[in-house]
Amino acid sequence: MTARIIDGKTISAEVRARVAAEVTRLKTDHGITPGLAVVLVGNDPASEVYVRSKHKQTQEAGMASFEHRLPADVPQAELMALIAKLNADPAVHGILVQLPLPKGLDSNAVIDAIDPAKDVDGLNPTNAGRLASGLFALTPCTPLGSIIMAKTVHASLEGMNALVIGRSNLVGKPLVQLLLNENATVTIAHSRTRDLPALCRQADLVFAAVGKAEMVKGDWIKPGATVIDVGINRTPGKDGGKDKLLGDVAFAEAKEVAGAITPVPGGVGLMTVACLLVNTVRAACAIHGLPKPAV
Numbered sequence: 570m571t572a573r574i575i576d577g578k579t580i581s582a583e584v585r586a587r588v589a590a591e592v593t594r595l596k597t598d599h600g601i602t603p604g605l606a607v608v609l610v611g612n613d614p615a616s617e618v619y620v621r622s623k624h625k626q627t628q629e630a631g632m633a634s635f636e637h638r639l640p641a642d643v644p645q646a647e648l649m650a651l652i653a654k655l656n657a658d659p660a661v662h663g664i665l666v667q668l669p670l671p672k673g674l675d676s677n678a679v680i681d682a683i684d685p686a687k688d689v690d691g692l693n694p695t696n697a698g699r700l701a702s703g704l705f706a707l708t709p710c711t712p713l714g715s716i717i718m719a720k721t722v723h724a725s726l727e728g729m730n731a732l733v734i735g736r737s738n739l740v741g742k743p744l745v746q747l748l749l750n751e752n753a754t755v756t757i758a759h760s761r762t763r764d765l766p767a768l769c770r771q772a773d774l775v776f777a778a779v780g781k782a783e784m785v786k787g788d789w790i791k792p793g794a795t796v797i798d799v800g801i802n803r804t805p806g807k808d809g810g811k812d813k814l815l816g817d818v819a820f821a822e823a824k825e826v827a828g829a830i831t832p833v834p835g836g837v838g839l840m841t842v843a844c845l846l847v848n849t850v851r852a853a854c855a856i857h858g859l860p861k862p863a864v
């Protein structure tokens with residue numbers, strides 16, 4: 570059996586089209602242009618790719634895009650002052666600080682300083698706590714995108730055995746919360762987990778967010794399971810060739826066993842950017858006291 574490929578290109582394009590329609594409505598009915606500010610400190614080449622694609626897609630959706638680039642040796646106080654300025658700027662509805670920050674900068678302090686209403690990454694403790702409490706919250710983009718992809722295969726995740734590999738604040742933990750909201754039965758694995766292959770073989774849904782290229786092997790997958798590969802591992806090309814992107818799942822093996830699987834590239838990464846646009850529209854509506862939008 571060869572798995573169905575869950576196509577991030579098509580699904581993210583549909584999400585972006587819905588965002589663009591909502592942006593048009595906000596502009597014409599309310600005179601609001603949602604605006605996203607991205608802060609990039611230093612010049613990590615992987616982050617550059619991501620920031621460029623966010624800028625392009627934000628503009629294509631009809632939103633305003635603001636980019637702030639700071640040198641790697643910027644003082645903490647200067648970064649904090651920029652956050653305060655963006656918090657106060659009425660043209661900015663979403664603020665994203667690209668992580669990780671260069672050594673010497675305190676990312677917790679920065680995340681804490683972002684106005685929770687503009688925290689489109691969903692990383693501020695107010696949003697993380699609200700999500701865990703079942704309240705309205707801006708929710709991290711990668712987990713949102715991962716759930717959308719799983720639901721293209723299963724209209725309902727209710728009662729399914731879901732395994733989340735990884736427990737970071739950015740991916741694993743919020744993904745667990747979203748899966749609980751979908752009434753899935755959730756197991757969380759991490760670096761201290763015993764016998765991960767055996768746990769994995771029991772899962773109807775596997776979400777791999779580890780950061781280890783092709784760690785999850787084909788024979789760990791329950792036949793017919795749905796596999797969502799969050800991993801983005803940049804590996805140098807052979808003989809000085811172009812870098813390759815690899816997921817956390819051994820794709821070639823896993824696709825022979827799984828029922829459905831996301832590719833890397835062309836999978837969750839594309840959904841992350843699309844969901845960032847969704848969150849910016851949601852933030853703009855909430856800030857202006859409008860009802861939750863249909864995206």
Ligand SMILES: NC(=O)C1=CN([C@@H]2O[C@H](COP(=O)(O)OP(=O)(O)OC[C@H]3O[C@@H](n4cnc5c(N)ncnc54)[C@H](OP(=O)(O)O)[C@@H]3O)[C@@H](O)[C@H]2O)C=CC1
Pocket residue numbers: 711734735736737738739740741758759760761762765778779780781799800801802817837838839841
């Ligand atoms: N597609 C996208 O849009 C995005 C992709 N990513 C990618 O997703 C991956 C995960 O990112 P992120 O959550 O930020 O990474 P972190 O490094 O913050 O977290 C990794 C998690 O994996 C766990 N882990 C590490 N080794 C093992 C192991 N051998 N077995 C089981 N669990 C293990 C760690 O456990 P412990 O807690 O015990 O240390 C930790 O919880 C990366 O490849 C990243 O590049 C990230 C964000 C967005």
Ligand SMILES: Nc1nc(=O)c2c([nH]1)NC[C@@H]1CN(c3ccc(C(=O)N[C@@H](CCC(=O)O)C(=O)O)cc3)C=[N+]21
Pocket residue numbers: 618619622665666667668669690710711801814833834835836837838839841842
């Ligand atoms: N505050 C913060 N929030 C994040 O969400 C965040 C972050 N920092 N730091 C880095 C990680 C990584 N991440 C990706 C987003 C999109 C792609 C993406 O678009 N990937 C495409 C193409 C990638 C390429 O070709 O290089 C794909 O997988 O097809 C990848 C990775 C968000 N992250």
Ligand SMILES: [Mg+2]
Pocket residue numbers: 577832833834835836837838839
């Ligand atoms: Mg991807």
